[in-house]
Amino acid sequence: MSFSGIQGHLLQVTVVGCTNLKNTEWISRQDPYVCLEYGSTQHRTSTCTDGGKMPIFQEKFTFSLIERLREINVVVWNSNTVTYDDFIGTGKVQLQRVLSYGYDDNPWPLQTKTGRYAGEARLIMRYEKAQNPVIPFAPSAPPYATSPYQFPPYSTLPQSYPTPSPYPAYPSYPSSMSRLLSATAALKHPPQEIFQLVELRGICNVFDVA
Known part of the structure; x- marks a missing residue:
């Protein structure tokens, strides 16, 4: 050549x-x-x-x-x-x-x-002015070593941890307004013992006047 x-x-x-x-x-x-x-x-x-x-x-x-x-x-x-x-x-x-x-x-x-x-x-x-130039290929870099630990996907939980149970509901207590309404209702409708006591006091007052 x-x-x-x-x-x-x-x-x-x-x-x-x-x-x-x-x-x-x-x-x-x-x-x-x-x-x-x-x-x-x-x-x-x-x-x-x-x-x-x-x-x-x-x-x-x-x-x-x-x-x-x-x-x-x-x-x-x-x-x-x-x-x-x-x-x-x-x-x-x-x-x-x-x-x-x-x-x-x-x-x-x-x-x-x-x-x-x-x-x-x-x-x-x-030689830069060759008749049929070729580009030498550099050796490829070694692949990165894979990590020995694989992280679980975000959508799942590790098997070693149980799924947390929902918190128990707190007991409901009557509000201050409901207690006030109950007391008012009791005053509007006094029990029978209260009426008897009022009648007894009225009789006593009659004898005192006489």
């Missing part, structure tokens, strides 16, 4: 990390770093101290594309403070996919100077 007209376009390369690197240290953990070479342009990641076989970098670099250059050289080293740095492995990253689709996220194999397997380097590459 031909990719013409890419001269001077920008290519973004993120060095994510490495896996299963060849170990160059016997006692302590190795301190890897990655070098990228494209034409005359070189970039270097920071050293991942004690990264061992699984260093993580997450560093981004930008390259200006060259018309007929379709690969990036990757070299991984182990940093030493006293002696020379140790060579771990090298590999070639092909650009056909990222130039066609605008995105490439793949591990690339590394090998020693004798051609033996030395691990892998993972790169994420982006």
